[in-house]
Amino acid sequence: MTKEQADAERGTRLDAGAVVRTALELLDENGLDALSTRAVADRLGVRMNTVLWHVKTKARLLELMADAVVGEAPLDRLPDAWDERARALVRRYRRALLAHRDGAALVTGTYPAEPHTLRFAEALVGALLDGGMAEREAAWTMWALVYFTLGLAQEEQSAAARPRDGSLDRAVSADTHPALYRTLAHLGAASFDARFEFGLDTILAGP
Numbered sequence: 001m002t003k004e005q006a007d008a009e010r011g012t013r014l015d016a017g018a019v020v021r022t023a024l025e026l027l028d029e030n031g032l033d034a035l036s037t038r039a040v041a042d043r044l045g046v047r048m049n050t051v052l053w054h055v056k057t058k059a060r061l062l063e064l065m066a067d068a069v070v071g072e073a074p075l076d077r078l079p080d081a082w083d084e085r086a087r088a089l090v091r092r093y094r095r096a097l098l099a100h101r102d103g104a105a106l107v108t109g110t111y112p113a114e115p116h117t118l119r120f121a122e123a124l125v126g127a128l129l130d131g132g133m134a135e136r137e138a139a140w141t142m143w144a145l146v147y148f149t150l151g152l153a154q155e156e157q158s159a160a161a162r163p164r165d166g167s168l169d170r171a172v173s174a175d176t177h178p179a180l181y182r183t184l185a186h187l188g189a190a191s192f193d194a195r196f197e198f199g200l201d202t203i204l205a206g207p
Contacts, residue, residue, distance in 0.1 A: 032102035067114035082130040
């Protein structure tokens with residue numbers, strides 16, 4: 001069997017799901033910057049064109065990967081009360097992001113209207129509507145929760161790879177930035193769980 005025939009045979013056994021799973025394995029091993037369709041093809045033992053036949057482009061691969069990450073946030077066994085349901089959903093969303101290296105950066109860089117993402121958004125908006133929010137308020141609160149969680153998770157994952165170097169402490173003084181100086185102990189705090197819960201409560205409390 002020639003290499004071309006072997007590639008073709010392996011390609012017929014592949015599907016987009018297998019490509020995405022392999023890409024997520026490489027993401028966890030090497031990070032988002034190192035991810036490429038060629039690396040995925042090499043791991044699968046096929047040519048890059050075989051991978052692209054299933055996912056079309058790297059941008060499309062990233063969308064499918066992001067949707068798969070969001071799909072790891074389970075939507076079952078949720079509380080009945082709307083506010084606790086919303087909190088549970090966003091907590092699960094955060095855990096799904098943090099479960100993968102650069103997971104937050106991956107999801108932040110995409111905008112997939114894909115099944116898992118849409119199901120999560122449906123569940124979260126549904127909880128907010130059940131709480132009596134008007135349509136615009138529910139939609140915008142959902143975005144506020146998602147963007148807040150993405151940003152904080154991305155900071156948390158970056159902090160794990162880059163120890164604090166004290167540059168903020170050196171740049172801020174009581175003379176140059178008096179307000180920042182008063183809150184300096186909290187600005188660089190690595191208490192991500194507490195900051196997440198504070199933000200979650202603040203957003204859901206509304207105006």
